[in-house]
Amino acid sequence: MNIQNYINGQYVNPINNEWIDNYNPSNGEVYCQIPNSSKEDVEQAYKSAQSAFSKWSQTTLEERSRIMLRVSELIEENLDRLAEAESKDNGKPLWLAKAVDIPRASSNFRFFANAITQFASESHESVGQNAINYTLRQPIGVVGCISPWNLPLYLFSWKIAPAIAAGNCVVAKPSEVTPMTAYLLGDICTEAGLPKGVLNIVHGLGTSTGQAIVEHPNIKAISFTGGTATGTHIARTAAPMFKKLSLELGGKNPNIIFADCDYEDMLKTTVRSSFANQGQICLCGSRIFVEASIYEQFKTDFTNAVSKQKVGHPLAEETKIGALVSKPHLEKVLNYVEIAKEEGGKVLHGGNQLTIEGHENGYYMEPTIIEVPSDECRVNQEEIFGPVVTIMPFNSEEEVLEMANKVKYGLSATLWTNDLKRTMRMSNKLQAGIVWVNTWLMRDLRTPFGGVKDSGVGREGGFEALRFFTEPKNVCIKY
Ligand code: NDP
Numbered sequence: 001m002n003i004q005n006y007i008n009g010q011y012v013n014p015i016n017n018e019w020i021d022n023y024n025p026s027n028g029e030v031y032c033q034i035p036n037s038s039k040e041d042v043e044q045a046y047k048s049a050q051s052a053f054s055k056w057s058q059t060t061l062e063e064r065s066r067i068m069l070r071v072s073e074l075i076e077e078n079l080d081r082l083a084e085a086e087s088k089d090n091g092k093p094l095w096l097a098k099a100v101d102i103p104r105a106s107s108n109f110r111f112f113a114n115a116i117t118q119f120a121s122e123s124h125e126s127v128g129q130n131a132i133n134y135t136l137r138q139p140i141g142v143v144g145c146i147s148p149w150n151l152p153l154y155l156f157s158w159k160i161a162p163a164i165a166a167g168n169c170v171v172a173k174p175s176e177v178t179p180m181t182a183y184l185l186g187d188i189c190t191e192a193g194l195p196k197g198v199l200n201i202v203h204g205l206g207t208s209t210g211q212a213i214v215e216h217p218n219i220k221a222i223s224f225t226g227g228t229a230t231g232t233h234i235a236r237t238a239a240p241m242f243k244k245l246s247l248e249l250g251g252k253n254p255n256i257i258f259a260d261c262d263y264e265d266m267l268k269t270t271v272r273s274s275f276a277n278q279g280q281i282c283l284c285g286s287r288i289f290v291e292a293s294i295y296e297q298f299k300t301d302f303t304n305a306v307s308k309q310k311v312g313h314p315l316a317e318e319t320k321i322g323a324l325v326s327k328p329h330l331e332k333v334l335n336y337v338e339i340a341k342e343e344g345g346k347v348l349h350g351g352n353q354l355t356i357e358g359h360e361n362g363y364y365m366e367p368t369i370i371e372v373p374s375d376e377c378r379v380n381q382e383e384i385f386g387p388v389v390t391i392m393p394f395n396s397e398e399e400v401l402e403m404a405n406k407v408k409y410g411l412s413a414t415l416w417t418n419d420l421k422r423t424m425r426m427s428n429k430l431q432a433g434i435v436w437v438n439t440w441l442m443r444d445l446r447t448p449f450g451g452v453k454d455s456g457v458g459r460e461g462g463f464e465a466l467r468f469f470t471e472p473k474n475v476c477i478k479y
Contacts, residue, residue: 003034003179005041005203006186008048009196015040020176020205025091025323026314028361034179037204042171042212045200046219049142049169052197057139057167059195061117064165068113070192075106075157078188082181086152087314089180091323091363092277094315105153105181111445112161112465119166119466131478137470139167140244143221144213146206146234149175149325150280150385156182159223162465164198171200171219173210175226177326179203206230214238221469224248225282228383228409228454235457246458246468248282248450250383251411253432254404255285255440256394259294261416262438267298271305273414273440275367278324279387282455283412283434283441287380288391289400295393299371302391303349306367311354313362323363324386330363333386336379337368343377345370345390375403383409397422405431410452414440433459 002019004011014035021030035041056064075082082105083097092101123134145159156174163170174182182201189199202209206226214222214237221244224234228249238245255273257266273285290298312319324330330353337351350366368388372380380390394400404413412434415426427435433451436442443449449461458468 001032003032003183003203005035005037005045006183006189006199006201007041007045008200009190011186014038014204015044022089022177022179023326024088025325026088026362027359028327028363031088032180034176034183034203037202037209039208039212041202041204042209042216045171045202046142046216048197048200049171050218052195053139053141053169056164056169056195056198059167064167065113065117067193068109068161068165071189071194072106072109072113074188074192075102075109078184079103082153082184085180085184086178087322089178090149090152091314091325093319093322095317096277096322101151101154104151105157107445108154108157108161112165115162115462115466116165119463121472126476129478131476133474133476136473136475137166137467138473140221140469140471141168142219143168143170143223143469144216144219145170145172146210146213146222146224146226147172147174148226149178150277150282152178153181153185155225156185158460159225160199162460163223163469164194166466166469168221168469169198169200171202171213171216173202173204173206173213176203176205176209211237217241220244222246223460223468231456244468246450246460247456248460249411249454249456250385250409251282251284251451251455252287252381252383252407252409253283253285253412253414254430255288255414256400256404256416256426257288257290257294257298258415258417258419258422259291260418262418263294265438266416267301267305269440270302271309274389275306275309275321275387276441278321278365279367279389280325280385281441282385285412285414285440286384286389287375287404287407288389289394289403290391292393292395299348299391303369306349306369309367311356311364311366313356313359321367321387324365325363327363329386330365333365333384333388336382336384336386336388337370340370340372340377340379340390343379344373345377345379348391350387375406381407397426401426401429405429408454411455412436412451
């Protein structure tokens, strides 16, 4: 079976007729092919988007909203099919795709279908000058959306939904490693009545297809989620063309545990924040810092709880941790375990590749806990993006704050404490775009989402996303 590009409301083959193998991470087998799209395909997608723009940008908000709500419903109606596709493409447990990925993709369309009807701009009366200023929020035109493989449809729709709600037309590229649900979204958009050309999906490699989107002189804004190195490259390409850029990049998030926390709740959530989605979530708390007085207790309890996390085939009901997304990624993550050992880290649990009976070539790995001798070692500083966490003790608030902030990233942080004053002090000082206190990954789609430092530029979510996907224009009228 072949995946095709979705351009001007039609599924089409790549112009060069070149294809890339797509692997099933659960067994290491090629199960379909995807277009290796070139610049010419991106140009075709751009032209389709450009020709749809004048009509779509003038479509009433009520009508845009109605179509997007229909997309949301159809995603819900196709929950099983989409979840199975996501699980097969990515290696994540089927129950997780059903409970999180696909419902959230549906919510993204529903949320922005509603948000656009509430979006407003300012007006300023210039008192004493007989003038009124108002701000128009106009769609940009054709915009590019590029998303990663860890939460494929979830993050793809998180960009597309606000872009089209704001009246733009889109050229989008999912990760070449997980293209399937983006492919299926094409049909859903057609069925929902999204006009031809409003959304165009081009598949292929980041370095060619993705690069062609970023380089396109008339694609005026790029919303990108992915690694920090890729984000740097994109910024370098796009900046001289003065493109608007939203970059959601990597993280190395601290999970800070004080002795006064609700211990059981913390323990349960920490297992999840460490290993959910095989640890392949940019928000995972991959650096665990524990107050010294409960450190030994935590080590025992955490190791015990993690040892009960069943690694297995994504379709097996009891599986908590599925397969990693690809062979090169598995190798990268395993290599970090070796680096940790060389740096004096002690593997408290896991550290090895796993073979699952009947699926011997799948990309499985044990959930891994590494006790590190210093917060400055590489496994504590570099993003691993797999089922690996580090742990170490701390003695004071000042010490842990310094360690938490002493990385180049600043996406999220989790804090476990029942001390209100400490919560306020720490939340103010943690260098992160999001601070969770006594919880993790609790999301309200109205809130600003994004990171500081090397974790990105700009914010998604709520009206922030609608602001990104529109150009403000000041109109000043003298009367
Ligand atoms: P990559 O940066 O490798 O890829 C992200 C996307 O960019 C893919 O679609 C990729 O295509 C494409 N791409 C690669 N090179 C280029 C290029 N030169 N020009 C344009 N597009 C390009 O990230 P991963 O897919 O490996 O995702 C993991 C990373 O994403 C982690 O660092 C993680 O932290 C981050 N992430 C950040 C989130 C956030 O909100 N801050 C959320 C989720 C993940 P292809 O795959 O085909 O190469």
